[in-house]
Amino acid sequence: MQAPAACCLFWMMVLVGTTLAVLTLDIVRGPHYYEDIDARQIEGRATITSVLYNNVSRGSYYVEVDVGTPAQRQTLFLDTGSSDTWILDSRADLCVTPRLQQRRFGGCGTTFQPSKSSTFKVAVEDAFNITYLDRTGASGDYITDTFAISGATIPALQIGLASRSSIGSGLMGIGYSVNVASNSRGNELPPFRYPNVIDKMLSSGVIKRKAYSLYLNDLSASTGSIIFGGMDTTKYHGNLLQLPVVPSRYRNGTTVFAELSVVMTSVGITGQAGNVVNFTTTGFKESVLLDSGTTFSYLDRNLVRSIYDALNVIDDTDQTGLALIDCAILANSPKLTLDYGFGGPNGMILRVPIDEVVFNLRTLLNVTEDDLPYTGFQSTCGFGIYTSDEGDDSLLGDTFLRSAYVVYDLESNQIAIGQTNFNSTTSSVIEFLANATSIPEVSGVASSAEITQTSIGGLPGVGANPTATGSGRSSTSTGPAATSSGAAAGAVNIPPLDTTVFRVLGLSIALMVMGGGMFIL
Known part of the structure; x- marks a missing residue:
């Protein structure tokens, strides 16, 4: 498989104010942004908004932050499946060694120069060490420094400063802080836990509740959004269904x-004519990780085989690492959807349009027909659902999440989901309250479908987990390379990443302040 084309982005920012003290920075796509990367304050009601940018040609989502005094702009991949925030030292091995850059198919994006920040401090020397389950990773010191995002400033945030890395840009993990890399028994130092960026957003008053909502929008859309401390009721159809987070028992x-x-x-699946095919039986229950840091979705082998058979998908993961499908399905069956149920018979069905799962191989992965086996199709596309390795949990990545509006509440351990309202041009943001007992705008609560996930290992710092690893997924054995931005230990076992196609998260900046309570990216 060929190396992907370089990311091409240019940012144009337009400031828009409203009576709700909203400051929005719109983004326009343009040429040549970070060519060396291989893919991968307003007062009032205190809500801050940033716009998620979807670079279709790279499938990437990222956030721009400022670190240090004076500020040094950093581009970080954003991931719901991870818990550490880390940045690249300007002297990191990948950034200064051509041999490593050639091996990793690219160099570094933004980097940080500690000597130029008056607020920089080393917190724990040589303690940052994270290896993601795709076998990429980074290591170095834990540091503290001023951290600003979309106008909100967090003083002395503890983050990793990577002096060694196999990833060309840093990462902002927004999962549970129990999953930070330092809390792993696999490190040389005793496990320790520290407040991550979500914890510090709360303690510094940026948000009132450790909760956020995610709106990726459709594959062809230029923008989406993530709102810390609140949600936008115009970004989904109907109501939300509240689901309990699956606990892990060690x-x-x-x-x-x-x-x-x-x-x-x-x-x-619901077909073009409205015919419904169910691949599961009554009583089916399976834990699935909702991970914005993973490009594709990974399901049980039997489920994937049924989907492939129904849609005539060719499984070529043993050779090219790809699942291949006839591009004609987009024109012949535009109303076809893949249907995911939550909450049991009385719960909710989330429908993923076929054009969110079938994609142009050249555009997304820089793969041409010459790279593929003979398929018999007039035009061959990629398919964004793959098989989990035996024993691994299922994972719903961007090929699912673009069609789902998701609210993550890390305080009440609840997640609410609804059907995405694609390309919504309006906004109605509500704030999460500190003492709330449920997620707002929820029409149903699914408690009958609860399960407890059993781990074969131990929680970092609790059980006997050997390493700090991540939850991003890719495949040399079960699918094409995907984003590998998962987090620290205790996550899904994932096959090694083919770094020739490194899918990442990218956010552009927009500000929206709704009093001390919401932080919107």
């Missing part, structure tokens, strides 16, 4: 909330 009997997983209760 060998020592400890039950913790470490991953943002919920129970999926059905999978099926």
Whole structure:
């Protein structure tokens, strides 16, 4: 498989004010942004908004932050499946070694120069060490420095400063802080836990509740959004269904909330003519991780085989690492949807349009027909659902999340989901309250479909987990390379990443302040 084309972005920012003290920075796509990267304050009601940018040609989402005094702009991949925030030292091995850059198919994007920040401090020397389950990773010191995002400033945030990395840009993890890399028994130092960026947003008054909502929008859309401390009721159809986060039980009997997983209760397809095919039976329950840091979705082998058979998908993962489908399905069956059920028979069906799962191989992965086996199709496309390795949990990545509006509440350990309202041009943001007992705008609560996930290992700092690893997924054995931006230990076991196609998260900046309570990216 060929190396992907370089990211091409240019940012144009337009300031728009409203009576709600909203400051929005719109983004326009343009040429040549970070060519060396291989893909991968307003007072009032205190809400800050940033716009998620979807670079279709790279499938990337990222956030721009400022670190240090004076500020040094950093571009970080954003990931719901991870918990550490880290940046690249300007002297990091990947950034200064051509041999490593050639091996990793690219160099570094933004980097940080500690000597130029008057607020920089080393917190714990040589303690930052994270290896993601795709076998990429980074290591160095834990530091503290001023951290600003979309006008909100967090003083002395602890983050990793990577002097060694196999990833060309830093990462902002927004999962449970129990999953930070330092809390792993696999490190040389004793495990320790520290407040991550979500914890510090709360303690510094940027938000009132450790909760956020995610709106990726459709594959062809230029923008989406993530709102810390609130949600936008115009970004989904109907109501939301509230689901309990699946707890993990470890060998020592400890039950913790470490991953943002919920129970999926059905999978099926609705055809062009409205005919419904169910691939699961009554009583089906499976834990699925909702991970914005992963490009594709990974399901049980039997489910994937049923989907492939129904849609005539060719499984070529043993050779090219790809699932291949006839591009004609987009024109012949534009109303076809893949249907994911949550909450049981009385719950909710989230429908993913076929054009969110079938994609142009050249555009997304820089793969041409010459790279592929003979398929018999006039035009061959990629398919964004792959098989989980035996024993691994299922994972719903961007090919699902673009069609779902998702609210993550890390305080009440609840996740609410609804059907995405694609390309919404209006906004109605509501704030999460500190003492709320449920997620706003929820029409149903699914408690009958609860399960407890059993881990074969131990929680970092609790059980006997050997390393700090991540939840991003890719495949040399079960699918094409995908984003690998998962988090610290206790996450899904994921096959190695083919770094020739490194899908990442990218956010542009927009500000919206709604009093001391919401932080919108």
